[in-house]
Amino acid sequence: xxxxxxxxxxxxxxxxxxxxxxxxxxxxxxxxxxxxxxxxxxxxxxxxxxxxxxxxxxxxxxxxxxxxxxxxxxxxxxxxxxxxxxxxxxxxxxxxxxxxxxxxxxxxxxxxxxxxxxxxxxxxxxxxxxxxxxxxxxxxxxxxxxxxxxxxxxxxxxxxxxxxxxxxxxxxxxxxxxxxxxxxxxxxxxxxxxxxxxxxxxxxxxxxxxxxxxxxxxxxxxxxxxxxxxxxxxxxxxxxxxxxxxxxxxxxxxxxxxxxxxxxxxxxxxxxxxxxxxxxxxxxxxxxxxxxxxxxxxxxxxxxxxxxxxx
Amino acid sequence: xxxxxxxxxxxxxxxxxxxxxxxxxxxxxxxxxxxxxxxxxxxxxxxxxxxxxxxxxxxxxxxxxxxxxxxxxxxxxxxxxxxxxxxxxxxxxxxxxxxxxxxxxxxxxxxxxxxxxxxxxxxxxxxxxxxxxxxxxxxxxxxxxxxxxxxxxxxxxxxxxxxxxxxxxxxxxxxxxxxxxxxxxxxxxxxxxxxxxxxxxxxxxxxxxxxxxxxxxxxxxxxxxxxxxxxxxxxxxxxxxxxxxxxxxxxxxxxxxxxxxxxxxxxxxxxxxxxxxxxxx
Numbered sequence: 001x002x003x004x005x006x007x008x009x010x011x012x013x014x015x016x017x018x019x020x021x022x023x024x025x026x027x028x029x030x031x032x033x034x035x036x037x038x039x040x041x042x043x044x045x046x047x048x049x050x051x052x053x054x055x056x057x058x059x060x061x062x063x064x065x066x067x068x069x070x071x072x073x074x075x076x077x078x079x080x081x082x083x084x085x086x087x088x089x090x091x092x093x094x095x096x097x098x099x100x101x102x103x104x105x106x107x108x109x110x111x112x113x114x115x116x117x118x119x120x121x122x123x124x125x126x127x128x129x130x131x132x133x134x135x136x137x138x139x140x141x142x143x144x145x146x147x148x149x150x151x152x153x154x155x156x157x158x159x160x161x162x163x164x165x166x167x168x169x170x171x172x173x174x175x176x177x178x179x180x181x182x183x184x185x186x187x188x189x190x191x192x193x194x195x196x197x198x199x200x201x202x203x204x205x206x207x208x209x210x211x212x213x214x215x216x217x218x219x220x221x222x223x224x225x226x227x228x229x230x231x232x233x234x235x236x237x238x239x240x241x242x243x244x245x246x247x248x249x250x251x252x253x254x255x256x257x258x259x260x261x262x263x264x265x266x267x268x269x270x271x272x273x274x275x276x277x278x279x280x281x282x283x284x285x286x287x288x289x290x291x292x293x294x295x296x297x298x299x300x301x302x303x304x305x306x307x308x309x310x311x
Numbered sequence: 312x313x314x315x316x317x318x319x320x321x322x323x324x325x326x327x328x329x330x331x332x333x334x335x336x337x338x339x340x341x342x343x344x345x346x347x348x349x350x351x352x353x354x355x356x357x358x359x360x361x362x363x364x365x366x367x368x369x370x371x372x373x374x375x376x377x378x379x380x381x382x383x384x385x386x387x388x389x390x391x392x393x394x395x396x397x398x399x400x401x402x403x404x405x406x407x408x409x410x411x412x413x414x415x416x417x418x419x420x421x422x423x424x425x426x427x428x429x430x431x432x433x434x435x436x437x438x439x440x441x442x443x444x445x446x447x448x449x450x451x452x453x454x455x456x457x458x459x460x461x462x463x464x465x466x467x468x469x470x471x472x473x474x475x476x477x478x479x480x481x482x483x484x485x486x487x488x489x490x491x492x493x494x495x496x497x498x499x500x501x502x503x504x505x506x507x508x509x510x511x512x513x514x515x516x517x518x519x520x521x522x523x524x525x526x527x528x529x530x531x532x533x534x535x536x537x538x539x540x541x542x543x544x545x546x547x548x549x550x551x552x553x554x555x556x557x558x559x560x561x562x563x564x565x566x567x568x569x570x571x572x573x574x575x576x577x578x579x580x581x582x583x584x585x586x587x588x589x590x591x592x
Contacts, residue, residue, distance in 0.1 A: 167437075169439060169440055169441070170435075170436070170437045170438060170439060170440055171426070171430055171435040171436055171437070171438055171439075171440050172435040172436060172437065173440070174419075174423055174426055174427060174440040175427060175430070175435050177416070177419060177423070178416040178419060178423070178424075178427055181416035181417060181418050181419055182412075182413070182415065182416040182417065184408070184413050185413060185414055185415060185416055185427075186416070186427065187397050187398050187401070188375070188397070188401055188404075188406045188408075188414070188484075189401055189427050189428060189430070189431045189432075189483075190398050190399070190401035190402055190430070190431050190432035190433070191398055191401075191427070191435070192396075192398050193398070
């Protein structure tokens with residue numbers, strides 16, 4: 001049960017990353033590798049503020065968001081003002097951020113020993129809510145701190161998802177969706193496609209930075225390597241979500257992305273408990289996304305080939 | 312009477328000595344605008360004709376601001392818009408493109424698309440894109456089209472036919488009355504029946520709203536039937552300009568004769584160039 005709660009909590013925290021990838025990949029049609037850097041950047045900034053400056057965890061999370069948003073802003077400016085290919089712009093910012101992160105952290109790993117983090121608050125809150133350090137959940141004994149963390153993260157992600165959904169239905173949000181769908185059309189209707197893209201990438205990477213800040217606090221350390229391959233992780237979540245829900249509207253797609261992230265983390269936890277070598281995790285994830293990308297096309301071709309025979 | 316004289320004095324659109332060269336200095340160099348001068352009066356419905364590569368579409372794109380011109384000046388509604396970016400000029404201009412896929416966002420609903428059209432050239436803020444009022448008004452306007460789309464306001468525009476999409480794009484371009492409407496061969500990619508429907512709708516909307524319009528077409532029949540002025544483009548400039556009574560007298564045969572003249576002149580140019588080349592090079 002503790003394992004399940006752990007996987008759920010991580011899945012929900014990483015749903016913020018998946019929502020960021022949803023914005024860049026589905027709204028703007030960009031595979032934005034900046035994510036690999038901005039996740040660590042968010043974690044690095046938050047961890048330094050927490051450990052060295054003893055700042056309140058809430059502000060550390062906000063700083064994580066701001067750090068990620070700054071990375072996205074730079075990536076967006078490279079793509080629009082300097083007309084650099086979106087993939088290359090992402091690679092440049094991600095590479096640059098690796099050095100920036102090392103400078104911010106001062107070393108490659110920062111442990112949160114005895115630091116007040118979101119997890120610390122959850123311990124206190126858990127005791128206050130459930131009356132003891134351990135509590136009974138449908139017959140299982142679980143740590144009330146873990147349960148509180150899960151509930152708190154779920155509440156946070158729900159709020160973020162609701163805000164994102166509402167934003168994408170406003171005038172400016174609708175125009176941003178159109179700029180990914182048909183830039184020529186929205187330009188002819190007076191939309192500034194370049195500014196939308198910069199803003200959109202800032203929001204997307206802000207969410208990723210927030211995910212990094214929370215992830216570090218949840219696992220009690222920040223590591224300069226923690227962002228590697230995370231954009232593929234986000235893509236996997238988005239794709240699973242679409243396969244499950246069909247993504248017929250923005251709201252459905254957002255819910256699907258969150259469910260996809262949680263489910264993917266569960267699958268990984270199950271695979272690991274059945275003896276999958278953790279070193280193979282990135283390989284398996286990449287193969288999974290590859291399969292998910294080519295399958296719809298291949299299915300289409302197969303059925304197209306079958307039809308004349310059947311008719 | 313006073314207003315009409317001032318309007319006659321200041322045309323809605325004025326191009327002065329506009330030049331544009333693409334791929335300058337390469338083998339692909341094209342010069343679609345070679346010192347174009349053009350005035351278009353308020354309320355005029357101008358048909359633009361010309362062969363391939365004569366600069367028709369480039370003329371429309373230059374006015375819309377799809378690229379920056381090399382030299383000259385473009386005035387719109389009394390303002391020099393030569394350096395305005397495309398999205399800023401959109402406040403004054405409604406456009407329909409040749410490709411039915413260009414004018415609408417395929418993965419968004421009809422209602423989404425019109426909520427964008429309802430904000431053409433205006434500030435986009437944090438208010439809801441959809442409203443009861445927009446939906447009702449749109450439902451009425453779409454019913455008028457008689458294309459069976461009034462019950463599909465929430466389905467993605469990508470699921471509609473080319474003709475339906477062009478009809479909607481035209482409606483979107485004119486949802487807020489534009490100062491200038493630019494139609495770039497907007498029926499060329501449609502089947503004949505849909506093309507006729509869209510042309511009928513085009514004429515109806517332009518007459519009803521009294522829109523100043525610039526319409527590029529390949530169809531001589533459309534050129535003869537519609538509008539009050541025809542300009543024929545050739546080699547990046549205006550070759551012929553038929554107005555009012557002269558335009559009304561024009562028949563398809565006359566236009567074809569003009570095209571034949573242009574073709575002969577081109578052949579002559581080429582043979583002359585060949586002759587000069589063989590003699591002097």
